[in-house]
Structure formats: structure tokens, C-alpha cells
Amino acid sequence: QVQLVQSGPEFKRPGASVKVSCKASGTTNTMYYIHWMRQAPGQGLEWMGWIDTNNGDTNYPQNFQGLITFTWDTSVSTAFLELSSQMPDDTAFYFCASGGLYDFWTRYYAFDYWGKGTLVTVSS
Amino acid sequence: QSALTQPASVSGSPGQSITISCTGTTRNIGTYNLVSWYRQRPGEAPKLILYEVNKRPSGVSDRFSGSKSGNTASLTISGLQAEDEADYHCCTYAGSTTSFGTGTKVTVL
Numbered sequence: 001q002v003q004l005v006q007s008g009p010e011f012k013r014p015g016a017s018v019k020v021s022c023k024a025s026g027t028t029n030t031m032y033y034i035h036w037m038r039q040a041p042g043q044g045l046e047w048m049g050w051i052d053t054n055n056g057d058t059n060y061p062q063n064f065q066g067l068i069t070f071t072w073d074t075s076v077s078t079a080f081l082e083l084s085s086q087m088p089d090d091t092a093f094y095f096c097a098s099g100g101l102y103d104f105w106t107r108y109y110a111f112d113y114w115g116k117g118t119l120v121t122v123s124s
Numbered sequence: 125q126s127a128l129t130q131p132a133s134v135s136g137s138p139g140q141s142i143t144i145s146c147t148g149t150t151r152n153i154g155t156y157n158l159v160s161w162y163r164q165r166p167g168e169a170p171k172l173i174l175y176e177v178n179k180r181p182s183g184v185s186d187r188f189s190g191s192k193s194g195n196t197a198s199l200t201i202s203g204l205q206a207e208d209e210a211d212y213h214c215c216t217y218a219g220s221t222t223s224f225g226t227g228t229k230v231t232v233l
Contacts, residue, residue: 044227045213095169109217110160110175117169
């Protein structure tokens, strides 16, 4: 079992950056990737990419490239999502998640472990 | 813009069965069985209920079943219960990209 604990809510002015954390505990040696998703109020989930907890490799979809940065601190088993130049339409819950329990491919789309989400509010 | 299209809402009475569709393309659902489904209750994180189209993780009720035809995957909930009222999201992986559906709100009448 893996537990993912995320940092608390954030309030930011437009143009500011924000860093959200996701601390993993439990059988973290079974983790492969930490994925990040966001969910605007009343909307569906949007995939933001992943970081490989074994070597730090990252994968960002094109629409987020240059706007977000994933890091993984092995010493504290914590993943970080940094969002730059936030705008009001970036207001959303940001979730970290991990999977890969069943076969190779499930690390990419079947997420058994989720953080509770971090609300980031961007407003002037 | 989501790569996967779901109906905005589906409703049913207790005990009935409902089906939620998730329509993709030949580049994702039409070619690969890498489809998962999540249930998300208000104020909670999503919970995995199906993967690889129709496989249930341990502990998930057998009232949840999945199927696929062409570019469309489907989630069926049998014996609808009040506790099934939630948002449901499909998800797929193809071409180095993970994609979620637009989400479906299930209402138990």
C-alpha cells in the first residue's frame, strides 16, 4: 500500500508561481511514476504528465510544456509540482496519483493511489 | 479539449442497470485495451474501479463491468444503489499520452 499526502490549499495572485508537494509513504518501492492531474471546479480530470521516481525522467504533454516542472526528492520521498505564471483559469484541484500494480502498462493509466488533492486558487 | 467523450449525465432508479459510454478514436480506444474507469464522490479523490477495459481491482464490487466496441468503451453499473451516485471518469493511454474523459454525473433517482 502507498499513501500520498499532499500539501495544503494555496491562494495566489495572477502571474505568481506555486509549488505543490505530494509525500509518499508505505511500500514506495512498488511505485514507478507519480502522475499529476488537475480538475477545475465542476470539470473533468486533466492529465498533466508524470515523473519517474527511480531516475527523475519526466513527461509533459504539449499543452503544459514550459508551464510546469516536476521534481522528486528521494531523501523525503516527495514529488513536487511547480506551476509558473498562474492565471485565474488555472484555479483547480491538483492531484498526484500512482499506479502500475497489475502489469507494465497500468503505470500509465490505472492509478490505485491518489492524494486528496490541493486546491490552488488564482485571483486578483 | 478532452480526447475522450462521455455523456454529461446518466440517471437510473435503484436496482436498475445503467451504462456510461466513453468515445475515443482509432488512435486510442480503437486500437488498445488500455482503458480504466474511476468513481469520484463529491469532495473526494477518484477511485479506480476498472482497468484494461473490464478488470476489477481487488475489493471492487462485481456490479461494475466494462466492455469495448470499436472506438467506444463502456462502464455498466448493475443493481444501482444510492452509494453509486458520483462522477465517473474514463481514462486511456496511447502514444505516450494519458487522457481522461469529460466525466459523467450519475444520479440515482
